[in-house]
Amino acid sequence: MTAYNKDGIDYMFHCRTRQVLAAFVLFLLLTIPVLAEPIYEHSELQWLAPGLTLETIQRYLPDGWQEIYVLSARLDLPWIRADALLGDDVLTSPQSLVDMAQEAKAAAAINGDFFFIQGTKAPVGLTIAGGEVIKGPSPRYPRPTIAFQGDRASIGLWSIRGQITGGGRSYPLYGYNEGILPDDGIVLYDHRWGTAAPGGPVEVVIAAGKVKEVRVQGPPAPILPETLVLTGKGDGARFLAGLRVGQEIELSWEFTPPLTGIQAGVTGYPLLIEEGQPTGEEPAFLKGRHPRTAVGLDRSGKILTMVVVDGRSPFSRGMTLAELTDFLLERDVWTALNLDGGGSSTLVARRPGEAEASLINRPPGGVRPVPNSLALFLPAPREEIGRLHLETCYPREELGDPYRLREEKVPVALGGSRSFKAAGLDPFGNPLPLRPGDLTWSVIPEGAGYFREPGVFVGQRPGSALIEAACETEKGRVRAFLPVSIRGPAVRLTVEPRGISLIPGGKAPIQVTAWDGEGYPALLEAGDYRWESDLGRIEDGVFIAGGQVGGGTLQVSFADLTLAVPVSIGEHLLSLAAFAPSEGWKAEGYPSGMEAAVFYGSPVESSPGEGRSVALSYAFIDSYPTRAAYLLPAQPILLPPHTLELGLWVWGDGSGNWLRGQIRDGSGIARPVDFAQRVDWTGWRWVTASIPGDLQPPLSLERIYLVTIRPEERTAGTLYLAGLSAIHGAPAPAGPRTEAPPLRSGEEDQGGFRFLIFGDSKLEVGVESSNRRIFRRLIAQAREEGADFALITGDVVAFPEDRHFRSAKRELSVLRMDYYVAPGNHDIGLDGEGTFRHHFGPTYQSFTYQDSLFILLNTARGGIALSDPSQWAWLKEQLASSDARNVFIVMHRPPFDPRPGENQGFLDRREGALFNELLIQHREKTGQQIWVIAGHIHTFWTEMRSGIRHLISAGGGAALHVPEEAGGFHHYVLVHVGPDGVGYEVKKVQP
Incomplete structure (x- = not known):
């Protein structure tokens, strides 16, 4: 999170959140002509200079996420100038937009024209830079150009x-x-x-x-x-x-028409908006949802809008041209032009306090070199400090609850510290150096904490506060503020990773988090906690393994809490591939048409490893900057848990090319790993590639590839590969919790009511399995509790057939009370919603009992939107219209999986974070007590998370997923709701 100050204390950082989940204070309803109405929309507007802003927009739609970046510039201001940039200052040498902008000292830039990616690499259309025509318009492809002249721009055809x-x-x-x-x-x-x-x-x-x-x-x-x-x-x-x-x-x-007086111009295609009306053009080669880049102008031509939309990733699905047009029309764009998109879509900007522009968006597959771009410059001379930019020293997403979408206030543990940094800016956004003595630090209100050293704040009193940084200038005092949330007293610690497995001398970043009694977390900085271990040491938050092989623990302490983290130091080698013909390896060249082939054989009589090798031949004879030869397995290769490195025997050809691999993690993120920066040897050599420690398991290897990024180098040859192996540490034991889940919470009040929770029995008719025996015992035992009704967390039956449902209903009739069922994946199968509704009623529903609201959701297909996206708007309505004291939300698949390394929560983790964020915001606004009750993971588990009680009860008879000491036992939960609050008691059922 960032904050700015102007003339005292008002924020120059603007944040807007818009949701169909309108229970949020800041949520607004949005109507979009063509796009489906967003479930959620959040935007952050960041000041870059007077008249120049960067807006980052995150949308969640029924069919996925969108991340959109918008640069807005006033061309009539004398300190903002637009110009075109060329890769290496010529037309045919594509260059990373980051390098292009940094070399030119641009304040911001987006990629430009389409180009002949497999030919000359030149842009297609008219290019004007520095008032000079660099390339004429294409007679074969007559396309519109955005041209800049004086204090305005226009889009036309030349x-x-x-x-x-x-x-x-x-x-x-x-x-x-x-x-x-x-x-x-x-x-x-x-x-x-x-x-x-x-x-x-x-x-x-x-x-x-x-x-x-x-x-x-x-x-x-x-x-x-x-x-x-x-x-x-x-x-x-x-x-x-x-x-x-x-x-x-x-x-x-x-x-x-004449180009007299035109300072800059970049061509695109097609024209999206003309005189405020959509053109409807959608060429066949641009159909579908992809990353997009576009420019637009207001009616005067003086306000420039530059848009980049990410795509082809779990974070953003991209846009069609029609969706892009509608987005621009929302922003009152009068005329707009589409630029090159797909892998080319890139936006860079110089954020406040930074010396040069950096990458803002997330291009699929990394930053693609492009031949030209449209850049913005701030030629104003530097002046004295007029603003301060204040931010945390750690990335904001690492500081609080990883299952929240965002938190506006910076979390600080009580007794823990948070480091801040400030940068000086002149009135035009130019960074200015600050000396340590130039700044004074304080907190509002006094007593909320103190500064242990400049910029390092220690929380002393729970609640909200403002961090203030200030400096004196000739024109007066300049200040900036950042809000913080100081947590309550810590009641537990967590450490990521929950278990450490390293080779001797290996390193692993350590994140220690303190949780208060309401379940609000705050990351501890390295100086906040104490540690002890005979197997290694911690330096700047990184555990460094010693040379001793063996097992033990890392003791981490904060306040009066101590947590033991299992540690294993060792090295194990597991073969991943024999490189046999039966494994179906194949080769692909990049760009398409680049020569690459695979065959089986060895350059000598025998190969290391298992005695087999595969050959990857290539010919990088084209001048395209990035050329690659991919070696692809028939299916991605699953890596064993705790994989630290990949090892490979390589017969080098001395080419000097780059040897890499690509790993994809459990969240869908692809990450390259390096076997060798340069294959500068001949003969066999063992090479290794380190696996980044921040990837979410399970991990799989998708490809091994040879690549060059030097257009002047033309090489051809053959590599031989053998003995592909995973180097992994011994498993470090870690269950879903470091301690047994509490089986009881709160004392039952006089009055109020009681209800039952259970689920995951997976009954089959005609099968006298242990599932049915346990379920019958559970029903008989639970019937004696005198509860008012029961909530079932799904998977009542194993298969969604009438006979199984009828049999299950006969078993449930023994309860002699009303029951409500949230559908599970086994209850609905591929298309069994109709059968479920026939026997158990709606797939999502709500009811009120005394002073409590009960909401049952359908998450059976992996989340709310995947199961039925209309639930989002309905859920918002249910929450907004209720004045109940307590809210209980029941579902089958939980928002997140509490077990380390597992992902049986929502398939879209950000949807799970969005769901949690909705409830947290709603609770903080209304004061209602909120419980989230789920099944699916066959265990009992419960935890407070940011003020919300999360509980999993899925021990209704099916096979258990975790050891008994971690909650793996058959059970039901008795919940009592009274005037003084809500409590629960777990009742075990003997198998």
């Missing part, structure tokens, strides 16, 4: 017409620095194209207005700053072949 005269003859000029040489055409190239012309049947080199050289069927002509090259084909080639060295050449061309 064309080129030219003529070449020499030797008493004339011929039409087809194009200028054009990527396509047509039949019978002539194209003019200068040094802004690149170091050499693209080549053609006949080329003429011109210097000082005269023919310097005529080249027929030769290699591409080099281009120097003082030379031009004419390239011809067909009749154009014959015209050029008739020219003689020394002849004077006259070149003339004109653009329609």
Whole structure:
């Protein structure tokens, strides 16, 4: 979270949240013409300079998430200037947008035009940079261009017409620095194209207005700053072949309309909005949902909107062109143009306090080099400090509850510390250096805590507070504020990872979190806790294994709490692949068409490992900057738990190329790993690739690949691979909790009411299994509790068939009380909702009993939206319209899985975090007590999370998932609701 100060104390950081879950204070209802109405929308508006802002928008729709980034700039302000950038300052050398912007010292930039990705790499259309036409419009692909002139911009269509005269003859000029040489055409190239012309049947080199050289069927002509090259084909080639060295050449061309006074221009396609109306254009090659980049202008042409939409990832599904158009229309854009999207969609910006622009969005597959971009510059001279930028030293998402979507206040443990940093800015957003003595630190109100050292705050009193950083300038005092939440006294600790498994000398980041009695967490900084271990040490929050092999614990202490973390130091090798033909390995080249092949064999009589090897041959002969040869298994290879490294025997060819692998984790995130930065050896060598410690298991290996990112290098060869293995540590034991779940909470009041919770029996008709025996005992025992009704967390039956439901209902009739069932995945199967409804009623429903609201949701298919997205709006309505004291929400699949390394919660973890965030916000607004009751994971478990009681009861007869000491026993839960609160008692059922 970031905050800014202007003229005292008002925030320059703006946060807006918009949800169909309108119980939130900040949630607004949004109507979108084409897009499905969002379940949730949150935006953060960040000031970059006067008249320049960056907005980050996160949306959750019934069919997935969207992450959208919007730069908004006022072109009529003299300190904001737009210009085009070129990769390495030429048209045919694509470059990372990050490098492009940093080298040019741009404040922000987005990728630009489509380009010939498998050919010349040049952009397709008109490019103007620094007031100079770098490339003419394409005659073959006439496309709109956004052009900047004076204090405004416009989007229009330009064309080129030219003529070449020499030797008493004339011929039409087809194009200028054009990527396509047509039949019978002539194209003019200068040094802004690149170091050499693209080549053609006949080329003429011109210097000082005269023919310097005529080249027929030769290699591409080099281009120097003082030379031009004419390239011809067909009749154009014959015209050029008739020219003689020394002849004077006259070149003339004109653009329609004229380009006089235009400072910058970048081309795109198609035009999305014209005079406030959607054009409806959607070329076939742009159909579907993908990452997108677009620019738009208001009616005056003075307000520029630059949009990048992420896609092709679990974080963002992308947009269709129609969705992109509607998004721009929402923002009152009068005219808009689509730019290159897909893997090219990139946005960089210089965030407040940063010296240079950095990557803002998350391009799929990493940052793709692009030939041109549209950049914004802040040419104002630096002045004295006018603002302060204040932020935490740790990423915000690591500080609090990982199962919350976001927390507006920075969490601080009582007695723990939080480190902050401040940066000075002049009135135009330029970063200015600050010395430690320039700042004073304080907290409002006094007594909430103190600063142990400059910028390091220690919480002393639970509640909300403001951190203030201030400095004195010639014009007065400049201040910035950041809100914090100081937690209550810590009642438990957690450590991630819950178990440490390393090879000797290995390293693992350690995160220690203190939880207060209401379940609100706060990350402890390394200086807050004490530690003790004979197997290693902690430095700056990183556990470093010693040289001793064995097992033991790491003792972590904070306040009066101590937690023992299992530690295992050792090394184990597991073969992952034999590289046999039966395993179905295949090869692919990148870009498409790049040569890559696989065959089985060895360069010598035998191979290391299991004696087999596979060969990956490649030919990186194209000049595209990134070229790769992929070796792909038939199916991704699942890695064993606690994999620390991958090992591989490689017969090197001395090519100097980069050898990598790609790992995908349990959340769908792909991450490259490095076997060797350069294959600069020949013969066999054992290489290893370290596995990042922040990946969510289970992990799988998707590919091994050779890659080069140097366009000047052209290599071809063969690598032999053998003995692919996983290097993993001994498993470090860790259950779903470090202590047994509490079986009782609260004393039962006089009055009120009682209800039962149980689930996951998975009954089958005609099968006298242990499931049925245990379930009958549970029903008989629970009937004697005198409860008012029962809540069943799903999976009553094993298969969604009438006969199983009828049999289960006969068993349940013994309860002699009303019961309500949340559907489980076994209850509905592939298409069994109708059968479920026939026997148990709606798949989601609610009822009120005395002073409590009960909501049953359908999460059987892996989440709320996956099961039935209409539940989100209904859930919001139920919460907003209820004044009940208590709210109990019942479902089958829980929002998150409490077991380490498992994911039987919502399949979309961010939906689970969104659900939790809704309830936390609702509780903080209304004061209602909220319980989330689930099944699916065959255990008993409960925990307070940020003020919400989460409880899993799934011990109704089916086989158990965890050991008994961690909650793995058959049971039901008796809940008592009284005037003084809600309590529960777990009743075990003997198998």
